[in-house]
Amino acid sequence: MSTAVERFDDKARGAFDRIGDSQVYEGELLRHRVYTRFLHWMVAVFFFLALFSGFGIYLPWLFRWFTPIFGGGPLARAMHPWFGIGFSVFFGLQALNWLAPMTWTPADSRWMRNIKKIVSGEEKLEPPDTHFFNAGQKLQFWEIIIGTIVFLITGIVMWAGAPTFGRTGVWISYVLHDVSALIMLFGIFIHVYQSTIGQPGTFQSMTRGAVSERWAWTFHPAWFQQVTGRDAREAVEQARKTGSSEPKVPLI
Numbered sequence: 001m002s003t004a005v006e007r008f009d010d011k012a013r014g015a016f017d018r019i020g021d022s023q024v025y026e027g028e029l030l031r032h033r034v035y036t037r038f039l040h041w042m043v044a045v046f047f048f049l050a051l052f053s054g055f056g057i058y059l060p061w062l063f064r065w066f067t068p069i070f071g072g073g074p075l076a077r078a079m080h081p082w083f084g085i086g087f088s089v090f091f092g093l094q095a096l097n098w099l100a101p102m103t104w105t106p107a108d109s110r111w112m113r114n115i116k117k118i119v120s121g122e123e124k125l126e127p128p129d130t131h132f133f134n135a136g137q138k139l140q141f142w143e144i145i146i147g148t149i150v151f152l153i154t155g156i157v158m159w160a161g162a163p164t165f166g167r168t169g170v171w172i173s174y175v176l177h178d179v180s181a182l183i184m185l186f187g188i189f190i191h192v193y194q195s196t197i198g199q200p201g202t203f204q205s206m207t208r209g210a211v212s213e214r215w216a217w218t219f220h221p222a223w224f225q226q227v228t229g230r231d232a233r234e235a236v237e238q239a240r241k242t243g244s245s246e247p248k249v250p251l252i
C-alpha cells in the first residue's frame with residue numbers, strides 16, 4: 001500500500017514528465033526524471049543565493065563584493081532569510097522524493113568500512129552491492145537535512161531577535177548557523193567536484209537526465225543490475241571483449 005508521500009511524489013513526477021523532457025539514447029539509462037532535476041537546480045540556485053547574500057552581510061571583507069549583487073547591504077539582509085526559506089522548501093520536497101533511495105542499508109555500512117581504499121583510489125571497483133546512491137552520497141544527503149533544520153531553527157531565532165529569544169539565544173544561533181553553513185559549503189565543494197570532474201559522465205544526469213550504461217556499471221553496479229537485469233561484472237567483461245569504448249568514463 002502506498003503512503004501519502006509516495007502518492008504525492010508519483011503525482012509530481014508524472015506532472016513534471018508531461019511538462020519537461022528527458023533524453024535517453026541507445027546504451028543509456030534514465031537516472032533522474034524531470035521533477036528531480038527541477039528540484040535539484042532550484043535547491044542549487046537558492047543555496048548559492050543564500051550563501052552569497054549570507055557571506056556578504058556576515059563577512060566585512062566580502063561585503064563590498066557580494067552585497068551589490070542584491071542591490072546593497074540592507075536589501076541583501078532583507079532577502080537572505082527568504083532565500084533560506086526557498087532553499088528549505090525545495091530541499092524538503094527533494095528529501096521526500098529521495099527518501100527511499102537514500103535509506104541506509106547494510107551495504108552502506110560495508111562501503112563506509114572501505115572508505116579509505118575508495119578515497120585513496122586503491123579500490124578501483126565500486127562494491128557490487130552499490131545501489132542507486134552510494135554511502136558517501138547518502139551521508140551528504142542526511143547532513144544537508146540536519147543542516148537545513150539547524151538553518152531553519154537558528155534563522156528564525158535570529159530573525160525574531162533578542163526581544164523574543166533573548167541575547168543568549170540569538171548569540172548561540174549565530175554560532176550554529178555559521179558552523180552549519182561552513183560544514184555544508186565544504187560538502188558542496190566536494191559534491192560539485194565529484195559530480196563534474198571526479199566522476200565524468202555524472203553531470204548529464206542532472207541536465208538531460210541520462211547516464212551511459214558504462215557509467216552505471218562503474219559507479220552503481222547494483223542499480224545497473226536492477227534496471228537492466230544484467231550482471232555488472234559480466235557487462236564489463238563483454239565490453240572489454242568487444243572493445244566498445246567510451247573514453248570519458250573509465251572501464252573499471
Ligand code: HEM
Nearest residue numbers: 031043044047137140141188191192195202203204205206
Ligand atoms: C551548482 C553545482 C552543482 C552541481 C554541478 C551538481 C550536480 C549534481 C549531479 C550531477 C547529481 C547527480 C549525482 C548522481 O546521480 O549520482 C547531483 C546530486 C545531488 N545534489 Fe547536486 N549539484 C550542484 C549543487 C548542489 C547543491 C547546492 C546541493 C544542496 C545544497 C546539491 C545537492 C545534491 C544532492 C543531495 C544530490 C544527491 C546525492 C549526491 O549525488 O550527492 N547539489 N548533483
